[in-house]
Amino acid sequence: CFCIFFFFKQKTAYEMLRSLVGSEMCIRDRSTQSTWGSPNIFSGHTGPVTDIKFSPQGSVLVSTSLDETVKIWQNQVKSKPLTLKAHSAPVRSVNFSKSGQSFVTSSDDKTLKVWSMTDKKFQFSLIGHTNWVHTAEFSNDDNFIASGGDDKAVKLWDVTKKKEIQSFVDHRGSILKVRFHPDTSCIASCSSDKKIKLWDIRSNRLIQHYDAHADTAVSYTHL
Numbered sequence: 001c002f003c004i005f006f007f008f009k010q011k012t013a014y015e016m017l018r019s020l021v022g023s024e025m026c027i028r029d030r031s032t033q034s035t036w037g038s039p040n041i042f043s044g045h046t047g048p049v050t051d052i053k054f055s056p057q058g059s060v061l062v063s064t065s066l067d068e069t070v071k072i073w074q075n076q077v078k079s080k081p082l083t084l085k086a087h088s089a090p091v092r093s094v095n096f097s098k099s100g101q102s103f104v105t106s107s108d109d110k111t112l113k114v115w116s117m118t119d120k121k122f123q124f125s126l127i128g129h130t131n132w133v134h135t136a137e138f139s140n141d142d143n144f145i146a147s148g149g150d151d152k153a154v155k156l157w158d159v160t161k162k163k164e165i166q167s168f169v170d171h172r173g174s175i176l177k178v179r180f181h182p183d184t185s186c187i188a189s190c191s192s193d194k195k196i197k198l199w200d201i202r203s204n205r206l207i208q209h210y211d212a213h214a215d216t217a218v219s220y221t222h223l
Helices: 013-017
Strands: 004-007 024-028 039-043 049-054 060-065 070-074 082-084 091-096 102-107 111-116 121-127 133-138 144-149 153-158 163-169 175-180 186-191 195-200 205-211 219-222
Touching: 060 091, 102 133, 102 144, 111 133, 111 144, 133 175, 144 175, 144 186, 153 175, 153 186
Parallel strands: 049 091, 091 133
Antiparallel strands: 004 219, 024 039, 049 060, 060 070, 070 082, 091 102, 102 111, 111 121, 133 144, 144 153, 153 163, 175 186, 186 195, 195 205
């Protein structure tokens, strides 16, 4: 069963927990006695922060920015971040592999880049998109990456072979988010065309679509 929740442009309480304001990040601890806890302010980017993710273990944060860099931060430790540079344009998103050993970033330079958390270094690029890439995510088994962007294509990549293995084209607007089903059998995508689409990666076909919103669908998740 694929249950999808849709989020609009207004922020939810959880999103406020990791609000991205300008070039700083504000992380609040909800486990403290106060309503939100005392914020930890992370400063270091020279441009607006576009995305931030905790590692699966929760020990580090990775952020992306319009300043074209990726930064790795120690959670709740006031120390300078490690700055990584491989993209040649603003970086739009970051997502960890489920094992936490790697993470993937997407960028306006039309590429995805995979990074190692073991040595904190760039590993390889995935090249195939023809316009800005907004989103990328690992499958639960870490064998695949799905991505989408302004070229209106949802792409499937083999991590081991480091190459594109399928491209799904049916949206009429930019792809804003992609998500794998927990068993990696299909990919869900949402777009500025106000539609949600489900793609079966075993048969390489569109299996469902939803006329979801009167405005752009910007994110979703499944249970």
